[in-house]
């Protein structure tokens with residue numbers, strides 16, 4: 449038996465098919481009349497969901513989206529609809545916003561139908577339901593650009609003036625992000641790095657770079673409105689404005705910004721409604737040539753729960769990652785910090801800290817400050833013994849037994865050589881040199897016999913090990929640059945041995 453529901457569903461499906469076919473024809477015309485970026489931003493996300501007596505219903509993802517279409521593309525849409533559907537052709541919008549966090553798993557949608565200005569029908573005010581954004585009268589929303597006084601609002605950029613490029617040490621770990629940041633600050637909105645998404649683990653300097661961009665923009669372009677905001681604050685502001693029915697003011701405020709920096713956008717993944725409003729703001733700013741800078745603790749491609757249309761927009765610009773700094777950069781950061789804060793730590797102690805705190809710059813700086821503070825309070829000089837004692841209570845120490853393999857890995861890391869290459873018998877100069885240095889260090893820092901050391905390199909005999917050690921010592925005597933490099937490596941290995 450055919451159920452009434454089945455009949456109803458069939459007719460809805462047929463309507464959607466018809467509507468989609470009509471909309472495809474419209475899109476073909478629209479595509480010829482707007483640029484590619486505008487097409488992807490404003491027309492790709494639209495779905496045709498109904499066609500009733502020459503009135504096409506288009507589903508759009510937000511109130512703002514609908515407003516934008518009506519404000520910027522009303523002529524084009526009107527003419528296109530009439531060309532495809534005849535002189536009675538009209539448009540109706542359906543704003544569908546996902547209610548709750550389960551949009552991927554069939555969460556409830558809030559729906560509102562709004563006649564477009566190309567429609568002759570009377571407004572459908574009586575079937576309007578409350579949007580989560582409390583937009584009760586969508587036809588009467590104030591034009592963002594004519595809100596009196598708002599343009600003159602002075603925006604506090606929320607920047608920390610101490611976070612600049614001058615005090616951000618550059619290393620392999622952050623070079624791309626730092627240079628892109630400097631570029632963006634020089635020409636906000638006018639480089640291909642828009643948005644600039646900086647991502648990486650915690651405490652590695654994402655906020656520092658993002659803030660440094662803001663400070664640099666303010667220095668170079670004092671007329672630009674810059675705003676730094678954490679994603680958490682953005683979400684809370686949005687919730688407050690929603691409660692008070694002031695979402696449009698919220699959006700309009702963000703539309704005034706020339707350089708918008710949002711920190712920790714991974715938090716958006718748990719806030720689908722905020723993604724909605726952020727999407728609208730993003731599109732507006734990007735279209736207007738404004739600069740957007742975002743930071744995330746996760747690579748954008750791995751941001752589960754972030755809408756695909758946002759992810760695709762993040763790909764428009766540059767996604768730059770930050771890695772943990774290497775040993776040399778960690779020491780540089782410590783030296784800079786000491787200079788800034790008037791701390792004095794011996795080179796040996798600096799190396800000790802840099803060796804033992806590897807994955808988080810915040811912890812690295814924190815360790816040096818605590819060490820300095822404790823030693824000052826106890827009126828003790830900070831020698832290596834004090835450093836060892838204090839550091840044990842501060843951080844998880846980077847303890848590893850010093851074995852020949854450890855040394856081999858340290859040398860490989862230092863010279864950027866794959867570990868397995870070091871173990872291959874080859875005459876390649878760089879490998880031979882690294883092997884000789886490793887043998888020299890292994891002899892100096894372990895109790896292993898010459899025979900044992902040779903065996904660790906795929907079976908060299910003890911005479912090769914002696915020859916290698918002699919070669920390194922001779923070169924150290926005659927070549928200053930070489931000596932400095934080996935001394936540096938020796939210090940590293942020494943740190944691992946204490």
Ligand SMILES: Nc1ncnc2c1ncn2[C@@H]1O[C@H](COP(=O)(O)OP(=O)(O)OP(=O)(O)O)[C@@H](O)[C@H]1O
Nearest residue numbers: 615616617649650651652653654655656781809810
């Ligand atoms: N390359 C660097 N040179 C100097 N200081 C740095 C560098 N990288 C990070 N820092 C400092 O390390 C601390 C932590 O950096 P920041 O807060 O920017 O990290 P984050 O990646 O944003 O961390 P989170 O993900 O936890 O928010 C700050 O004090 C920052 O100034």
